[in-house]
Amino acid sequence: MSTQKQKVTINVNGKDYQVNAGDNLLAACLGLKKDVPYFCWHPSLGSVGSCRQCAVQVYRDTDDAKGRMAMSCMTQVAEGMVVSLDAEQTTKFREQNIEMMMSNHPHDCPVCEEGGECHLQDMTIQSGHTTRNYTGTKKTYENQNLGPCLGHEMNRCIACYRCVRFYDEYAGGDDLVVLGSRENVYFGRHEEGTLESPFSGNLAEVCPTGVFTDKTLADSYTRKWDLQAAPSICGQCSLGCNVTPAERDGRVKRITNRYHGQVNGYFICDRGRYGYAYNNSDERLDKCQVTPEGGTATECNYSEALDYVSQIFAELGADNVLALGSPRASVEENFALRSLVGKSNFFAGITETQQQMQSRIIEILSNDAVQTPSMKQMESADAVIILGEDLMQSAPRMALAVRQASRNEGFAQAAAIGVQRWQDDSVRILAQDQRSPIISINSTGSELDSICAHAMQLDPEAVTCFTQAVTKIINAGGTEDAGSSLSAEGSLSAEGSEAAVVAKLLLSAKRPLVISGTSSNQPDLVDAAAELSIALANAQSEKAWLSYVLDASNSMGLSLLDGKSNVSALQERLNSASKPTALVVMQQDLDNLLDPTAAKALTDQCTHLIAIDQFASSTSAAADVIISAASMMETEGTLVNNEGRSQRYFSVLASSNTNKVDNWRLLSQLAALVKSNGGDSESITQLADCKVYDDLVKLLCDAGGAFCDWETVAPDSNFRVAGMKIPRQSHRFSGRTSLYADEKVSENKQPVDEDSALSFSMEGSPVHRPAALNPLVWTPGWNSNEAINKFQEEINGPLLGGDPGLLLFENPELSSSTALSFSVGNTSEPASAQNTLTAVSHARLFDGEALSARSSALRQRAPRPTARINPETAKQLNLDNAQIVTASLGEQSCSLPLIQDSDVAEGILVLPAQVDAHIGAHQLPAQVTITAEPTIETGGTV
Amino acid sequence: MKKKTGLFYQMYIWFDYIYSNLVTLWGVLSHTFTRADTVQYPDQQPHLHPRFRGRIVLTKDPDGEERCVACNLCASACPTDCISLQKTEDESGRWYADYFRINFSRCVYCGLCEEACPTYAIQLTPDFEMAEYVRQNMVYEKEHLLINGPGKHPDYSFYAHSGKAVSGRQKGEGVNEAQPVDVRSLMP
Amino acid sequence: MTPVMANLLNIVGILVFVVFGAAMLTWVERRVLGIWQDRHGPNRVGPFGTLQIVADMIKLLVKEDWVPDFSDKFIFVIAPTIAMFVVVAAFAVIPMAPGVGIVDLNVGLLFFLAMTSLGVYAVMFGAYASDNKYALIGGIRAAAQMVSYEVFMGLSLMGVVMLAGSFDLRQVVLSQQDGWYIFPQFIGAFIFMMAGIAESHRTPFDLPEAEHELTAGFHTEYSGMKFAMFFIGEYVSVLLTSAMITVLFLGGWLGPDFAPPLFWFLLKTLILVLFMILIRGSLPRPRYDQLMSFGWKCMLPLALANLVVTAALILR
Structure with a gap:
């Protein structure tokens, strides 16, 4: 990736600049931080030259006084090019052009959700169009209801085509189309209904005007300048996309994409965008609750709850308090919990299988032979094999990256005839349906299958076997002969020939990428994927590219902190405990880790159960102390994503506004109480001394290992720009002398943030904000998110000062050069008993994650949970006519509508993995007993 | 430019200094015999012009609907940040303010909110008698601000021009609006 | 009436x-x-607001009379006392009318000059004791301004002394029976007026307390009655300057016989006071350097020239 780009010199407005050869003039000028208006061009979508707004004057040489007008987005930079951005002819043209675009634009900016962050507004001002000359009637359009996430107001459209180019061509959606003809084009669906793509939310950011707007923001609308924002990380999956949550008056109003050159680029998925609503939920645990023995539950404040818990510590002895961490809590929170109870009493809140997989993944990714690419790097892979993951459901942003990787074939063909990759339309016309090979091997089909060169549905164990077979073929030289000879030996199953096809596809690529994950709960698959990537690397003599999708936002961080413990170890520890024991469960529901019976048994074994969580769960129901936890929007911390990139998030809500205390601070205060009661272990003392967040970070640094450079993840709280903090509010933030004037006319002091270099106010540095601490993308004249151009080193490049975050696997302490050894999968005999089937879980995007599933917009978008089965298997099991099926595992059972789906592997039953599923994803795959009911009954359990 | 230094010029300058001071003294003294511009408020009420910038009101459009669409421009224009509001909307999609609060103990009556208002909703009126013994009473909510009339621009209705469909005014029924485009039509 | 009673x-x-x-x-x-x-x-207070001063007095009396912790307390307290004392003491030598006046010193004029030059101590002490940057700058300005203007304040009067042949103010008045000294000594009267305004640091020469740049200058830290003493001291100073001009240049109590002499004295003084208020109400404040150069480069040569010409004419 570090290849030095070739440079050419161009002269812009009389000054020479070095720009990347092959770039288009618009990107080059914007990269030079010049102001050039544009609409249809998008840094990620490339150029089509349809809006005519980016006209510039190009001269033959410096002596040429006349020049000619050119669309900068369609003009490739050339050595010695002379360009003027403010020649009279072009400025006049741009002004007239935008006047034409504005002639039908409605007069509704005051009631438009885009107003104040509108690219059209910015460009109109920039182009100098101020007065409308058109006096005729304006066109109007009927709008469509596009579901709970996006608003639609077609009047505002300027027909730049960005929406369909993103939605259909970039993200692979098929239900947003351009309808009508001539100047009457209409961007919408064939009929009203929810936009189905999980990337539809990006339309609100891609649309340069207010046709598509964020409906969840509109419900309680606040202008961009009035929002208080903070740099944050998405906590809804393991990819760690950078986001900017924004709040006003104590309520999170929206999440927008925060550009990161390596992780999410310009786009995030809808789970990340709309999942924030959990933070405002009425179901949040707002108060702590203590239930004394034999007493009734009483609500209390933090200090009372902490006093009570410290009493438990004193009563039982600190040695008898155990703790269960969480993969969705930050590294700091887990570390603080571990410090409180001691290393030997801390258990990671994951199942044994998950722990095995995650520690093995860390081992593999630490190996020098393996490199895990960022999503930006993935886009340059020219063959991708996805093993046992439905990326569209478990890690959609990665699926989007894979989709871009599939275009590399087209880019390569275009490059061969000298067409640059930003010539979007030309490249697409040239490539047609030719794609770089994407191979998906999973137990169910995926929405990504439509671009797959090869998509196979196999049962989970067969996925592993198939992968191993492909590896064998590649190791044997990769020819079809090798495949057939291996299959003749009997060491390959019947899919041998297909394995050979796959191997051939992969071997033909220069930069193949292997993607796997943990959602299928197959530890062998982790190994098999690594083995395959190393085999490919050996064949290509490059570093293996391998990426794993994990379960939760901080699964990687938790396993790096404590790779050996899991909930089963906790069970054993409790079984062997001789003294009364207390258990602290932080941000985890035991039902997500154990079956309900085992979970109940576990809680019963504890004398005291302390639950720290944002929402009530079966664990908190059994707990005698419930401590209300701050959400990611209310505290700061660090998450480690699936590629080992540790990224810090900062609170967007002031604690004085929410009455929530940072979880790590609670644990530190608890440590202080325990210490005053006589607990004198070193880790407790250290934790008790953590008064501000930096102290905790320092403590983690001292802990060493993967965390030795923890201070460098983001600037600390002492960081200042010219002596100033960085304001979370925009400089136009309004209403601060009246926002709370109904309660008290004299204003309160602005909340103080001693934990970060950000401040809860509008005072502070307007410029020179480091990328990791920038809550607001804004420069004069650029109020929309397009202002990001001014914050990048070059278009599509890293943010100024480097992309934030710290790659832990680049840490020499973690890397190991010993060759990896792989276990040979031992295939168990499939059960053959009547009416039993292997049930596998299928990840669900909109209701598959504990917190985002609380968002009502996502709830509405989640498809109806169904059980799915291959028609052949259904026939064998006489389930042809069954419409409701009941699957039973142990004492649990769930009844679901049965769908016959040929995209499901034979011999398995696919169960949905929504958060409140009766048979949890952690228990699968497993043999379930099936009973069928032929008719649909109302009130069937879900 | 060359500095003038001649004796006569210097004398002229000094004469000018003295003369201008004497003119000033005479000018002020002559005001002994002019009437006072101020009036004996509250015994006498001053005459306030219609454009006087006093107490702020929220007006209604000719149809009797609230003019304020909660666009937030007044709040952002306000130099003392004394306006805060929250947008909400009715079933038909018409925007209005859920709450609209002005902290008059901070207001400087500069009128920038009125200038910023795209719908003529917020207007300043010739009323300045707003003193209170309790500062908290200076905080006005929407019900205190809303008046039952259009104020200075009696005929203007924002939604007639906006192109947005609201109850009682569908797409194409506004001023200078064409009927909605028929997407299915192929007619030229 | 015994002389003692009359004096009392x-x-x-x-x-x-x-x-x-x-x-x-x-x-x-x-x-x-x-x-x-x-x-x-x-x-509003009393007829035509004449009782306004009573209201102000009550306000000033009940105000917290704060002596800052950081001040030099003794000097802080005596500074306004000096300010009040010197101007009141100077009134001792003003002959208001035949039989009205406290003492007739044969060096009355010198006594007046001595007392007014003491006034600078009040300002300097107040400024120094306040331990406040504004006060200090105000004090430095006041010292420079008062010392400078004192020089030609004295010189401007020497013409009158020469004409009257006496330092005794009563003698000066009586010697004006043939004509007020304002006519031969117009320049002297003008310079004395300017110097008087500067000495009492009133607008336009109020740079020691220029509120635009120095908050309140040397009395920034003063409040309550101590402030009132500075404040009233300034007005006494205005009265004093007006009375002195009346005595020296406008023939004191001399006037037509239909009204008592004291009336003429008071009338002339009042007109001068009003003139000083008019100056205050109309002229802008010069810059500090303009004030100093006006004093040294314009007023001092003018005073000396006046002295020389007067002397030459007398010795003619």
Whole structure:
């Protein structure tokens, strides 16, 4: 990736600049931080030259006084090019052009959700169009209801085509189309209904005007300048996309994409965008609750709850308090919990299988032979094999990256005839349906299958076997002969020939990428994927590219902190405990880790159960102390994503506004109480001394290992720009002398943030904000998110000062050069008993994650949970006519509508993995007993 | 430019200094015999012009609907940040303010909110008698601000021009609006 | 009436007149400025607002009389006392009318000059004791300004002394029976007036307390009655300057016989006071360097020239 780009010199407005050869003039000028208006061009979508707004004057040489007008987005930079951005002819043209675009634009900016962050507004001002000359009637359009996430107001459209180019061509959606003809084009669906793509939310950011707007923001609308924002990380999956949550008056109003050159680029998925609503939920645990023995539950404040818990510590002895961490809590929170109870009493809140997989993944990714690419790097892979993951459901942003990787074939063909990759339309016309090979091997089909060169549905164990077979073929030289000879030996199953096809596809690529994950709960698959990537690397003599999708936002961080413990170890520890024991469960529901019976048994074994969580769960129901936890929007911390990139998030809500205390601070205060009661272990003392967040970070640094450079993840709280903090509010933030004037006319002091270099106010540095601490993308004249151009080193490049975050696997302490050894999968005999089937879980995007599933917009978008089965298997099991099926595992059972789906592997039953599923994803795959009911009954359990 | 230094010029300058001071003294003294511009408020009420910038009101459009669409421009224009509001909307999609609060103990009556208002909703009126013994009473909510009339621009209705469909005014029924485009039509 | 009684009556009467007059002057100034600025001025307390000073006095008396912790307390307290004392003491030598006046010194004029030059100590002490940057800058300005203007204040009077042949102020008045000295000594009167304004640091020469740049200058830290003493001291100083001009240049109590001599004295003084208020109400404040160069480069040569010409004419 570090290849030095070739440079050419161009002269812009009389000054020479070095720009990347092959770039288009618009990107080059914007990269030079010049102001050039544009609409249809998008840094990620490339150029089509349809809006005519980016006209510039190009001269033959410096002596040429006349020049000619050119669309900068369609003009490739050339050595010695002379360009003027403010020649009279072009400025006049741009002004007239935008006047034409504005002639039908409605007069509704005051009631438009885009107003104040509108690219059209910015460009109109920039182009100098101020007065409308058109006096005729304006066109109007009927709008469509596009579901709970996006608003639609077609009047505002300027027909730049960005929406369909993103939605259909970039993200692979098929239900947003351009309808009508001539100047009457209409961007919408064939009929009203929810936009189905999980990337539809990006339309609100891609649309340069207010046709598509964020409906969840509109419900309680606040202008961009009035929002208080903070740099944050998405906590809804393991990819760690950078986001900017924004709040006003104590309520999170929206999440927008925060550009990161390596992780999410310009786009995030809808789970990340709309999942924030959990933070405002009425179901949040707002108060702590203590239930004394034999007493009734009483609500209390933090200090009372902490006093009570410290009493438990004193009563039982600190040695008898155990703790269960969480993969969705930050590294700091887990570390603080571990410090409180001691290393030997801390258990990671994951199942044994998950722990095995995650520690093995860390081992593999630490190996020098393996490199895990960022999503930006993935886009340059020219063959991708996805093993046992439905990326569209478990890690959609990665699926989007894979989709871009599939275009590399087209880019390569275009490059061969000298067409640059930003010539979007030309490249697409040239490539047609030719794609770089994407191979998906999973137990169910995926929405990504439509671009797959090869998509196979196999049962989970067969996925592993198939992968191993492909590896064998590649190791044997990769020819079809090798495949057939291996299959003749009997060491390959019947899919041998297909394995050979796959191997051939992969071997033909220069930069193949292997993607796997943990959602299928197959530890062998982790190994098999690594083995395959190393085999490919050996064949290509490059570093293996391998990426794993994990379960939760901080699964990687938790396993790096404590790779050996899991909930089963906790069970054993409790079984062997001789003294009364207390258990602290932080941000985890035991039902997500154990079956309900085992979970109940576990809680019963504890004398005291302390639950720290944002929402009530079966664990908190059994707990005698419930401590209300701050959400990611209310505290700061660090998450480690699936590629080992540790990224810090900062609170967007002031604690004085929410009455929530940072979880790590609670644990530190608890440590202080325990210490005053006589607990004198070193880790407790250290934790008790953590008064501000930096102290905790320092403590983690001292802990060493993967965390030795923890201070460098983001600037600390002492960081200042010219002596100033960085304001979370925009400089136009309004209403601060009246926002709370109904309660008290004299204003309160602005909340103080001693934990970060950000401040809860509008005072502070307007410029020179480091990328990791920038809550607001804004420069004069650029109020929309397009202002990001001014914050990048070059278009599509890293943010100024480097992309934030710290790659832990680049840490020499973690890397190991010993060759990896792989276990040979031992295939168990499939059960053959009547009416039993292997049930596998299928990840669900909109209701598959504990917190985002609380968002009502996502709830509405989640498809109806169904059980799915291959028609052949259904026939064998006489389930042809069954419409409701009941699957039973142990004492649990769930009844679901049965769908016959040929995209499901034979011999398995696919169960949905929504958060409140009766048979949890952690228990699968497993043999379930099936009973069928032929008719649909109302009130069937879900 | 060359500095003038001649004796006569210097004398002229000094004469000018003295003369201008004497003119000033005479000018002020002559005001002994002019009437006072101020009036004996509250015994006498001053005459306030219609454009006087006093107490702020929220007006209604000719149809009797609230003019304020909660666009937030007044709040952002306000130099003392004394306006805060929250947008909400009715079933038909018409925007209005859920709450609209002005902290008059901070207001400087500069009128920038009125200038910023795209719908003529917020207007300043010739009323300045707003003193209170309790500062908290200076905080006005929407019900205190809303008046039952259009104020200075009696005929203007924002939604007639906006192109947005609201109850009682569908797409194409506004001023200078064409009927909605028929997407299915192929007619030229 | 015994001489003792007459003296006592003189002392008490003049003291009361001076202090009360200065206090009323605050009301007069505000009303007159109001008239000139087309407004009303204080007209609510008492008839025509004449009791405004009572209201102000009550306010100043009940205000917290704060001595800052960081100040030099002794000097802080005596500074306003000096300010008040020197101007009141200077009134001792003013002959208001035949038989009205406390003491007739044969060096009355020198006594007056000595007392006014002491006034600079009040300002300097106050500024120094306040331990405040604004006060200090104000004090430095005041010292420089008062010392500078004192020089030609004295010189401007020497013409009158030469004409009258006496330092005794009563003699000066009596020697004007043939004609007021304002006519031969117009330049001297003008310079003395300027210097008097500068000495009492009133607008336009109020740079020691220029509120635009120095908050309140040397009395920034003063409040309550101590502030009032500086404040009233300034008005006494205005009265003093006016009275001195009356005595030296306008023939003191001399006037037609249909009114008592004291009336003529007071009338002339009042007109001068009003003139000083008019100056205050109309002229802008110069820059500090302009003030100093005006004093040294314009007023001092003018005073010396006046002295030389007067002397030459007398010795003719």
